[in-house]
Amino acid sequence: MSEERFWNTDEYASTAKFAVPEGAMTMRQAGRIFRLDPVPPMVESINDYIVSAIRENDPIYFTYFLHHYEPRLNKRVYRFLLTEGIDRYDPLRFMDYKLSVVLALLECLQNYDPDKGADFLTYAHHFIGNTLLDCRRYEETGSFKSLDEYKAARGSAWLYNNSGKTTKEVITQYAAEQNCTEETAAEYLTLARQNRSRVPFYSTMQDEDGEETGEDVTRDDSWNYAEILWNGIRADAVQAAFHKLNYQEQDFLEMRNAICMRCGRVDSWAERASFEKMATDYEYSTTSGAEKFYKKTVEKLTRLLVDAGVLGLVELKLTEKNKKIALTAYEYKAIHRYSNEDDEWGKIQFDFPSESAEIVNLADGDFCKTKVFAKAAIRHILKIPFGELPKKLTMVLEL
Secondary structure, three states, X not given: OOHHHHHHOOHHHHOOOOOOOOOOOOHHHHOOOOOOOOOOOOOOOOHHHHHHHHHOOOOHHHHHHHHHHHHHHHHHHHHHHHHHOOOOOOHHHHHHHHHHHHHHHHHHHHHOOHHHOOOHHHHHHHHHXXXXXXXXXXXXXXXXXXXXXXXXXXXXHHHHHHHOOOHHHHHHHHHHHHOOOHHHHHHHHHHHHHHOOOOOOOOOOEOOOOOEOOOOOOOOOOOOHHHHHHOOOOHHHHHHHHXXXXXXXXXXXXXXXXXXXXOOOEOOHHHOXXXXXXXXXXXXXXHHHHHHHHHHHHHHHHHHHHHOOOEEEEXXXXXXXXXXXXXXXXXXXXXXXXXXXXOOOEEEEEEOOOOEEEEEEOOOOOOOOOOHHHHHHHHHHHOOOHHHOOOEEEEEEEO
């Protein structure tokens, strides 16, 4: 479900899983608790409300600020919950996080000096991130003495999961980067590994405004089975799709991605099985045979998740390429559970010198308001050097 549809409809409440008991708060209500009627007087920047609140010592201006800031606040809390793998359709939990951020903003308001030149949200940026992490800390299964210890554990866990190094090498590297002893680094990693089978420590992202939801870790749109399971997409949907595969397909996914779908254990990426080992175990004549079977299995799981409404696919094919002025065009197709084989392709034109793109025609099945599939394609293509643009490409995105 796109974010715009999420905040402007209650269609999720019509499903059995997300049914809202009569009289209970809905996500729509939770997303609009600071909206005022009538609308507050217009100003050039919402920072002007904060300045007026301080200089006139009148809290009414802070309510005006919240009225306009609430959509961005919703997005930031929603994305944090999404990235952490938490149920983001729980209105009460969402409200807990959201109100904690508002309390942090009120505390920041007491010390904010508008004469120093920084906008209030720039000043409060760090405090908002810490507040969200602190809320998450209290929900963890482990015991963390402080927010600093929790952040350190997350950092060491991310390094362990993504570096492909041994435990000793990770401890040495983390100690050098953080200027702490190896004993301290080992303690942080131990704390993280105690929770790693239940808690998605390993990857966070930035929202569209560049505001951090945790550590600043770049994520691309490529398929990574372990990352998709633990960092965003609903684990129950992945489990259901996984169990529709046959035994060999399941084994290939677990071996190659160093993950156990039964207990949730995630091993070091360096310990994942090579295609050579997989070929030997299943008596393939060549390594490429095992690799082809693995790729077909990934495609099959992807299609199952598309049918479940969890993933979407974007198919791209290059139609024009002008090397002299670095202009190119791609046709794209939006594939999701409601799309049809005969849906028409859309078209996107790219201007690499200006790093911009124009949606010439919207594909059938793409969302008219949010243009989710086209925007995902634009972000991905503009990251590729002009000389390396592929003729065909299939992308995976979470809906």
